[in-house]
């Protein structure tokens with residue numbers, strides 16, 4: 001399978017993306033827009049009824065009817081206005097929710113290669129900040145362009161009917177202003193995009209700092225890191241101010257165009273009245289129309305400017321949604337207790353992390369039969385952890401084949417494949433939440449007995465007894481409230497609770513205390529009786545009990561054998577055994 005990313009579909013314009021998000025809520029949005037128009041209509045009707053009331057008073061007629069009509073209109077205006085506002089806001093929030101859900105689902109399925117190239121803080125900003133901007137774009141822009149555009153069109157039609165010549169004059173001015181606004185609009189878009197990018201950069205910088213605050217403090221780097229976040233915040237401010245400047249200019253251009261149209265219509269209309277082409281009443285009516293044009297034009301221009309901010313956010317959301325993701329698959333059930341252990345084979349695997357990076361595996365070949373323990377050893381950077389990443393299908397090999405139970409990994413459903421595996425990473429990540437949450441992460445259905453057994457096996461039972469809330473004690477961000485050794489044991493317990501047919505254990509380079517190490521060694525030896533265990537080994541005590549050892553160097557397998565065989569047969573292994581392993585053979 002080639003190691004290039006799957007091809008991405010061509011870019012979709014922002015308005016189509018927006019329609020895609022809005023489509024499921026189109027009827028609600030339309031309802032909101034109609035209610036807005038009705039609010040406007042009830043508002044417009046009020047002066048007419050008021051005129052009627054004054055008329056009734058002048059002619060000494062009963063005003064009860066007019067008063068009732070006015071009251072009804074006032075109440076209807078308030079009620080319809082509130083309902084319309086609520087429906088529009090509800091719809092906009094639903095659009096935001098839809099965008100957030102789609103983005104979160106996509107990000108959780110991202111290929112690890114895509115994550116390697118992204119900043120988590122920036123991705124978070126896209127989910128939180130950029131999606132929020134869709135709210136205004138849905139209500140203000142779409143409804144503004146819809147209702148404002150409709151009113152504008154109706155007014156222009158009326159003007160055309162009243163006097164085609166004055167209409168042509170007005171249209172000329174409006175088109176001139178549109179051209180100027182057309183030049184401004186892309187600038188609003190660019191500035192908004194850069195402002196949102198800066199928010200993303202700020203998120204990335206914050207994630208970098210808060211994820212390693214102890215290191216930042218210990219390195220005395222707070223000041224420099226602070227400056228980096230401040231710079232991003234400042235850039236966002238600068239670009240937002242720039243966008244505000246262009247938006248204001250667009251709004252003023254619209255206002256100015258109406259003034260110019262008014263003066264021009266007055267001059268041309270005056271001349272036409274003088275020549276008798278039109279009467280004075282037509283000119284007055286036309287001038288009223290010109291003023292009436294002001295509100296829909298400003299509504300449309302405001303909506304277009306607002307849309308630019310939304311379009312920038314939509315583009316950033318889409319960028320994240322176009323990151324390559326794994327195919328969607330339904331969660332697979334875990335293996336049943338007593339399921340057959342897995343067999344693994346690498347056949348001439350060549351792999352590199354990206355097209356512009358050197359190969360990390362240059363034709364790796366080995367076979368691991370079901371059951372027993374296989375240790376991978378070799379100098380740092382030899383490609384041992386990469387073996388595990390390929391088995392988990394975090395990446396696909398460029399050339400060669402990897403099989404599990406004789407079946408090419410490319411033909412495995414990813415969920416089914418991963419449900420057969422328990423993976424303990426080298427830095428044993430623990431997630432924030434309770435100890436119980438962490439243990440159940442890989443198998444939420446595990447019962448209390450299973451939990452207690454896993455805790456006992458990994459010697460965490462003593463810790464649980466000491467913790468104030470037992471298994472429900474919160475472990476802090478990335479498990480900072482646990483010691484390094486405890487985190488490792490939590491990671492192992494979590495993997496064991498999955499009843500894996502294949503256990504991948506990337507041994508931590510840090511040393512466990514002797515008692516816990518011996519206990520874990522016994523546990524792993526126990527597990528290896530019923531499960532296939534692969535260990536990236538950094539301890540001599542681990543390799544000496546392995547059924548086979550795969551010695552890797554610079555992306556190749558240079559020897560396979562037992563400790564006893566390799567110490568005499570392979571000089572690199574002999575050297576590693578003598579110098580690099582962490583614990584004594586008889587530990």
Ligand SMILES: Nc1ncnc2c1ncn2[C@@H]1O[C@H](COP(=O)(O)OP(=O)(O)OP(=O)(O)O)[C@@H](O)[C@H]1O
Nearest residue numbers: 116353357360378379380381382383384385386387
């Ligand atoms: N996500 C990645 N993107 C790019 N290069 C990577 C990535 N992960 C690892 N590498 C590179 O691939 C090579 C092999 O890394 P790998 O983690 O497999 O080595 P290792 O043998 O497990 O080393 P160690 O014993 O130090 O853990 C290294 O040169 C490393 O820099």
